Amino acid sequence: MERSNNSKSKLPHYVSSKIHPSNDPETDxxxxxxxxxxxxxxxxxxxxxxxxxxxxxxxxxxxDRSEPSDLNISEDPVVYSPQEIKNLLQRIAEGNRATGGLNFVVKAYGIAGCIKFLESYYLILVTKRRQIGFICGHAIYGIDESQLITIPHVSVQTDVAHSKTELRASMVFMATKVKILVLMNKVALKLLTLYKKLLSSVDLTKDFFFSYTYPIMQSLQKNVTSMGEDGMPYDNMFVWNAYLTRAIRSRCGNTIWTIALVHGNFKQIRLSIFGRDFSVSLVSRRSRHFAGTRYVLV
Structure with missing residues (x-):
């Protein structure tokens, strides 16, 4: 059971109130x-x-969007203020004016993963969320909508039917090769459609939840005793998208860009007994290694 006035002082630093810093210039x-x-x-x-x-x-x-099959990600080490980020985006827009400028794509609430189908990489973004409860003052969210973003620009996506190698082929075999390549493209498109359909069959809007500041994949007792740990524990068996986020986490060296999804159910109700308010949370989590559901009463 969680009391409404529960203190955060006993929780590890990665779930403390410091996660949301003020405007203090000395903020870590x-x-x-x-x-x-x-x-x-x-x-x-x-x-x-x-x-x-x-x-x-x-x-x-x-x-980077210039590579059709490689994932090149770099994290800017600078922490920007609101005015500084506005100026940066303006400079990027001006510098790319000749090639179309800087365009807004979508608003999101975290990266759920990065996946490769056949050749190109795709970004899985959570575009809508809903708050479903609190634990120790930390918000727990569910997903309302997600979106799959193709990373390579359309101009660099491979079209083998028009590759330079094939254009240099002899005219004798050109017609036959073009037919084969067209057939290969059709098969690849069918496979790509199938893979996307399989991914979309996993409905992230049902039975998935996450928190930015509280490791919901661990028990309350574990979080109280795990002092000194840094970042979300993605190696936990209850983190459903550990593999999908590995490429981004390894390249950035942190977990601030991704969200650790837990597959299961989160239910919370508020009660009042003799004038004292408290909440009861029932958390079920499914392991990515073993079948069955694990329940935690908070």
Whole structure:
């Protein structure tokens, strides 16, 4: 059971109130979480701008779009203020004016994963969320909508039917080769459609939940005793998208861009007994390694 006036002082630092810093210039920029994101695009790159809950601190993740089959991600080490991030986006727009400028793509609330189908990489973004409860003052969210974003620009996506190698082929075999390549393209498109359909069959809007600041994949007792740990424990067996987020986490060296999804159910009710308010939370979690559901009463 969780009392409404429960103190956070006994919780590890990665779930403390420091995760949402103030405007204090001495704030430790490594002790916050990114909760709100805006995705922008140019011909060469995606720019994912993340901010803390109060929109006072901003970070930038750059995703290269010039490679059809490689994932090149770089994290800008600078922590920007609201005015600084506005100026940065203006400079990017001016620098890319000749190739279409900087365009807004979508508003998001975190990266659920990055997946590769056949050749190209795709970004899985949570575009709508809903708050479903609190634990120790930390918000727990469910997913309302998600979106699959193709990373490579359309101009660099491979079209083998028009590759330079084939154009240099002899005219004798050209017709036959073109027919084979067209057939291969059709098969690849069917496979790509099948893979996307299989991914979309996993409905992230049902039975998935997450928190930016509280490791919901662990028990309350574990969180109280796990002092000194940094970042979300993605190696936990209850983190459903550990593999999908591994590429981004390994390249950035942190977990602030991704959200750790738990597959199961979260139910919370508030009660009052003799004038004292408290909440009861029932959390069920499914392991990504073993069948069956694990329940936790908080």
């Amino acid at each position: 920029h490594n002790s916050y979480s990114l909760e709100k994101f805006r995705l922008y695009e140019t011909r060469q790159r995606f720019y994912l701008v993340g901010s803390d809950r109060n929109k006072q601190l901003f970070r930038v993740l750059k995703i």
